[in-house]
Amino acid sequence: MSKVRFGVIVFPGSNCDRDCYYVLKDLLQVKVDYIWHQEEKPKGFDCLILPGGFSYGDYLRCGAIARFSPVMEFVQDFAEQGGLVLGICNGFQILLECGLLPGAMLRNQGLKFVCQFIYVRVDNNQIPFTGAAQPGQVLQLPVKHNEGNYYVEEETLKEMKRRGQIVLRYSTKEGVVTREANPNGALDNIAGICNERKNVFGLMPHPENSSEPILGSQDGLLIFKSMLQYMEDGEFRYGGGEEFRYEEGREDDLDA
Amino acid sequence: MRKAGRMILMPENLPPKIYQDLGLTDYEYERIVSILGRQPNYLELSMFSVRWSEHCSYKSSQKALRDFPTEGKRVIQGPGENAGIFSIGNGLAIAMKIESHNHPSAVEPYQGAATGVGGIIRDIFAMGARPIANLNSLRFGPLDRPKVRYLLEGVVAGIGGYSNCVGIPTIGGEVYFEDCYEANPLVNAMCVGLVKTDTIIKSGARGIGNKLILIGSATGRDGIHGATFASDELDESSEERRPSVQVGDPFTEKLVMEACLELVERGLLVSLQDLGAAGLTSSSSEMAAKGGVGLEIDISRVPLRGEGMQPFEIMISESQERMLAVAEPDKVEEITKVCDRWGIRAAVIGQVTEDGILRVVNESQTLAEIPARALSQEVPLRNLEVRRPAYLDNLHHYPLPSLESEKDLSQHMLELLASPNLCSRQWVYRQYDQLVETNTIGLPGADAGVVRIKGTHKALAFKIDGNGRYCYLDPFAGGQIAVAEAARNLVCRGAQPVAMTDCLNFGNPEKPEIYWQFVECMRGMSQACRVLGIPVVSGNVSFYNENFGEPIYPTPTVGMAGLIEDMRWCTTPEFKDEGDLVVLLGETHQDMGGSEYLKLFHDLIAGQPPALDLDLEKRVHLCCLEAIRAGLLRSAHDCSEGGLAVAVAESCILGGLGATVNIQEEHKQTVALFSESQSRIVVSLKEEDLLHLEEIGRRHKVPVKVIGMVGGDRLTMGKVIHLTVTEMKKVWEDTLESIMRI
Numbered sequence: 001m002s003k004v005r006f007g008v009i010v011f012p013g014s015n016c017d018r019d020c021y022y023v024l025k026d027l028l029q030v031k032v033d034y035i036w037h038q039e040e041k042p043k044g045f046d047c048l049i050l051p052g053g054f055s056y057g058d059y060l061r062c063g064a065i066a067r068f069s070p071v072m073e074f075v076q077d078f079a080e081q082g083g084l085v086l087g088i089c090n091g092f093q094i095l096l097e098c099g100l101l102p103g104a105m106l107r108n109q110g111l112k113f114v115c116q117f118i119y120v121r122v123d124n125n126q127i128p129f130t131g132a133a134q135p136g137q138v139l140q141l142p143v144k145h146n147e148g149n150y151y152v153e154e155e156t157l158k159e160m161k162r163r164g165q166i167v168l169r170y171s172t173k174e175g176v177v178t179r180e181a182n183p184n185g186a187l188d189n190i191a192g193i194c195n196e197r198k199n200v201f202g203l204m205p206h207p208e209n210s211s212e213p214i215l216g217s218q219d220g221l222l223i224f225k226s227m228l229q230y231m232e233d234g235e236f237r238y239g240g241g242e243e244f245r246y247e248e249g250r251e252d253d254l255d256a
Numbered sequence: 257m258r259k260a261g262r263m264i265l266m267p268e269n270l271p272p273k274i275y276q277d278l279g280l281t282d283y284e285y286e287r288i289v290s291i292l293g294r295q296p297n298y299l300e301l302s303m304f305s306v307r308w309s310e311h312c313s314y315k316s317s318q319k320a321l322r323d324f325p326t327e328g329k330r331v332i333q334g335p336g337e338n339a340g341i342f343s344i345g346n347g348l349a350i351a352m353k354i355e356s357h358n359h360p361s362a363v364e365p366y367q368g369a370a371t372g373v374g375g376i377i378r379d380i381f382a383m384g385a386r387p388i389a390n391l392n393s394l395r396f397g398p399l400d401r402p403k404v405r406y407l408l409e410g411v412v413a414g415i416g417g418y419s420n421c422v423g424i425p426t427i428g429g430e431v432y433f434e435d436c437y438e439a440n441p442l443v444n445a446m447c448v449g450l451v452k453t454d455t456i457i458k459s460g461a462r463g464i465g466n467k468l469i470l471i472g473s474a475t476g477r478d479g480i481h482g483a484t485f486a487s488d489e490l491d492e493s494s495e496e497r498r499p500s501v502q503v504g505d506p507f508t509e510k511l512v513m514e515a516c517l518e519l520v521e522r523g524l525l526v527s528l529q530d531l532g533a534a535g536l537t538s539s540s541s542e543m544a545a546k547g548g549v550g551l552e553i554d555i556s557r558v559p560l561r562g563e564g565m566q567p568f569e570i571m572i573s574e575s576q577e578r579m580l581a582v583a584e585p586d587k588v589e590e591i592t593k594v595c596d597r598w599g600i601r602a603a604v605i606g607q608v609t610e611d612g613i614l615r616v617v618n619e620s621q622t623l624a625e626i627p628a629r630a631l632s633q634e635v636p637l638r639n640l641e642v643r644r645p646a647y648l649d650n651l652h653h654y655p656l657p658s659l660e661s662e663k664d665l666s667q668h669m670l671e672l673l674a675s676p677n678l679c680s681r682q683w684v685y686r687q688y689d690q691l692v693e694t695n696t697i698g699l700p701g702a703d704a705g706v707v708r709i710k711g712t713h714k715a716l717a718f719k720i721d722g723n724g725r726y727c728y729l730d731p732f733a734g735g736q737i738a739v740a741e742a743a744r745n746l747v748c749r750g751a752q753p754v755a756m757t758d759c760l761n762f763g764n765p766e767k768p769e770i771y772w773q774f775v776e777c778m779r780g781m782s783q784a785c786r787v788l789g790i791p792v793v794s795g796n797v798s799f800y801n802e803n804f805g806e807p808i809y810p811t812p813t814v815g816m817a818g819l820i821e822d823m824r825w826c827t828t829p830e831f832k833d834e835g836d837l838v839v840l841l842g843e844t845h846q847d848m849g850g851s852e853y854l855k856l857f858h859d860l861i862a863g864q865p866p867a868l869d870l871d872l873e874k875r876v877h878l879c880c881l882e883a884i885r886a887g888l889l890r891s892a893h894d895c896s897e898g899g900l901a902v903a904v905a906e907s908c909i910l911g912g913l914g915a916t917v918n919i920q921e922e923h924k925q926t927v928a929l930f931s932e933s934q935s936r937i938v939v940s941l942k943e944e945d946l947l948h949l950e951e952i953g954r955r956h957k958v959p960v961k962v963i964g965m966v967g968g969d970r971l972t973m974g975k976v977i978h979l980t981v982t983e984m985k986k987v988w989e990d991t992l993e994s995i996m997r998i
Contacts, residue, residue, distance in 0.1 A: 012507070012510075012511055012598070012599055013421070013507050013510055013511075015421075015422070015423025015510065015692055016423070016692060018693070019692065019693065019694045022694055022710070023694070026710075036597075052692075053423060054420070054421040054423075054506070054507060054510075056507065057421060057505070057506065057507025057508075058421070058507075059507065112413070112686075112687055113413075113416050113417075113420060113686075113687045113688075113689075114686060114687075115420075115685075115686055115687070115688060115689050115690055115691065116686055142691050144420070144689045144690075144691060144692070206691065208694065209691040209692070209694055211694075212694070214697050214708065214823070215691070215694060215696065215697060216699070
């Protein structure tokens with residue numbers, strides 16, 4: 001059994017915490033424990049997951065209250081030390097609110113909750129969360145959210161592209177990034193991004209809900225496996241490897 | 257314990273006949289006086305009025321409901337608890353219930369629907385079960401009216417807003433549009449939960465001196481007299497009843513749910529009960545009556561969120577997200593700790609007493625004393641008159657069009673697929689989280705939703721179903737069909753139907769014609785349950801669904817569970833491969849009465865609903881299940897509204913494959929295509945498996961007829977239907993999307 005130990009943070013209102021736990025423990029047979037949002041100094045974790053759900057009911061703004069949970073200071077420190085932090089859906093929104101990732105979430109363009117299977121293209125497989133993917137590989141994952149319309153100002157977006165921070169983009173099954181493939185109006189079809197250092201990753205789709213063939217897709221497993229592989233390969237390689245080059249040419253598809 | 261001989265607070269000088277304003281009849285008032293042996297005070301009168309409302313007491317329906325078969329080898333808990341429970345083996349059981357929230361949704365669609373979902377979720381975890389799936393059944397008026405679109409929009413958003421937040425997958429549902437529901441929409445919410453048989457908890461209070469603990473939200477003035485509102489017809493004053501509608505807080509519900517499940521898991525509770533209609537009054541009297549004990553409630557200890565609330569307001573408030581628990585005194589500290597951790601309140605508000613009295617006190621002052629059993633269970637049952645409605649003869653003998661000279665059936669097929677009653681419901685279920693909990697192996701959009709049970713090979717299919725039109729034409733036959741069709745849908749998924757819950761939506765039962773519809777429907781449903789061997793484990797009745805005196809169609813909603821012993825048997829409706837044979841199990845007859853075809857092209861709701869032979873129905877189920885278990889069937893899909901043509905079209909659309917289908921010569925083409933005969937399933941299979949299927953069919957005496965073959969990119973039926981799968985898919989998928997975009 002792998003020595004890597006995952007922590008799934010439970011905020012009041014998290015509801016995909018049990019799903020992440022199940023995938024890691026039962027499907028990947030990895031050590032995993034819940035971390036209660038009030039814990040200030042949890043010990044012995046190698047990777048953290050901020051799961052989906054409705055932390056604090058999303059009552060003020062998604063993730064806006066959860067970022068003040070006592071555990072979040074630990075999450076910030078953990079990330080600064082290079083630890084892997086994965087935020088899924090509401091977890092992604094919390095990472096945006098606390099500034100570990102750039103940008104913000106707006107309400108879906110259709111102004112409605114959207115639950116459906118979509119496709120995303122892996123635009124950067126050089127990070128710890130997508131290392132098991134082929135370049136440009138298309139994953140079938142479900143989205144289920146009200147606020148997944150990612151936005152970031154133009155200058156930052158440019159920088160993010162240059163640094164390879166745009167990791168997943170909504171695409172067709174064939175991997176073409178089109179407007180029709182975008183379920184929420186997210187800028188540039190962005191579905192998942194990482195920080196500059198590549199150790200914090202947020203995505204709107206739910207890999208934990210698509211990690212078994214019987215659930216319609218097991219593509220989500222790739223995210224967890226990538227993290228595991230990266231950790232098992234040895235020492236952290238923060239920001240290591242060669243710089244990713246954003247393929248500008250693919251932009252044209254959006255206007256097609 | 258309090259000293260005996262205290263005086264009950266009697267702020268009398270009540271206006272004469274004030275009980276009438278509270279919805280009580282003269283006779284009921286006399287009964288109350290005789291139960292108490294004195295005049296009731298205002299608080300006691302309020303408690304009786306809500307607890308004895310139709311909504312809470314089932315005083316008009318109890319007798320008829322006794323006819324339902326409620327026993328079976330799997331049944332652990334029949335009707336009468338927060339939810340029914342049946343065993344699925346492996347030491348596991350399923351809790352299930354359905355409930356209406358029609359009137360609140362009519363005046364405040366978002367909150368009305370949301371709190372309906374909230375209430376049914378609490379019923380499930382009140383049994384110690386973790387909710388694993390939600391379903392819902394909706395009825396609205398025609399979509400060309402803006403108000404109807406507003407209601408649909410709000411109801412769907414409210415259901416999603418609540419269940420998505422709590423984190424329960426919504427795996428199935430149904431929605432129909434018909435004139436009669438325009439001002440009185442139906443919102444029936446169903447929830448099912450999974451529980452270990454040894455941690456099931458019930459509501460009966462036990463143990464003299466045990467503490468009564470109110471868990472969850474503070475009590476406010478919301479939903480005062482909600483149960484009474486639900487027991488009245490809607491009229492022009494209904495909009496003013498908006499304050500009777502409660503506001504939902506799904507975030508708190510999630511915390512209350514997790515806290516309660518933890519308390520049950522750790523064995524800290526003696527009993528548990530949800531607070532729904534009639535609030536503390538109803539829940540405390542039920543807990544006391546079921547346990548054969550008394551309860552004392554000190555209202556000064558009830559956490560309040562309104563200033564200066566009157567005792568009666570505290571006792572009948574329908575504030576949401578509250579649970580009432582009984583626990584041993586030495587467990588209280590631990591219980592408080594658990595609740596603190598989840599950030600919710602747990603207040604000791606009273607204790608279990610031995611005198612069988614529900615006593616309300618304010619510190620040392622006694623405010624009310626009512627025998628709990630009388631309040632909970634001794635409502636005078638109503639003897640209502642029945643009269644067969646005169647409209648039936650006209651409708652049954654109405655000369656139906658001959659359908660000899662129908663033109664352009666391809667066009668008719670497209671219009672049927674595009675009709676709001678038959679088109680894709682994706683616009684609705686896309687707004688629901690269908691996947692949370694990673695168990696959904698059968699998504700919405702097929703015959704039934706399916707969740708697997710982790711740690712076993714088993715899965716469960718759930719279906720919610722009803723057809724008001726058939727029940728309007730013949731409530732007995734319609735009731736039978738509602739049960740048969742729900743069961744058939746489960747069978748198509750490879751599931752053996754094992755238990756049922758129901759929500760009975762009717763008009764004003766004081767009208768003999770309405771009560772006749774109710775009784776006839778019950779009779780039909782009961783008979784179908786008996787023949788098909790499906791016990792009823794829980795249910796709900798919603799009367800007074802009328803607007804300005806116009807009743808809705810009698811609309812029983814059936815919620816049914818089916819067990820799939822081996823989840824590999826889970827079958828889907830879409831065609832899979834070119835060259836597979838298309839086979840019809842069962843037979844098509846001339847059943848055009850009440851059909852979608854007659855409504856759409858002849859603007860006619862008339863005739864007799866489809867004939868149903870329950871024995872054949874059962875044999876079709878056995879045949880289909882045996883074929884699925886033998887691994888013969890590639891797809892299975894129920895033939896229902898829209899007939900064979902629409903069923904085959906859906907299998908094509910979902911599979912992205914065409915088919916060529918012959919039309920039976922013995923019928924007119926229109927009948928062969930669009931008749932809604934029951935007991936039919938369209939299946940597909942490999943050619944080499946046909947002999948085996950025919951053998952199974954012969955053994956069960958079920959007609960098995962090859963009607964065509966899967967293949968190509970278009971659907972051809974006889975000489976009259978030629979359509980590409982793409983064009984069918986487009987109209988089928990676009991209808992709700994484009995209507996709701998307006």
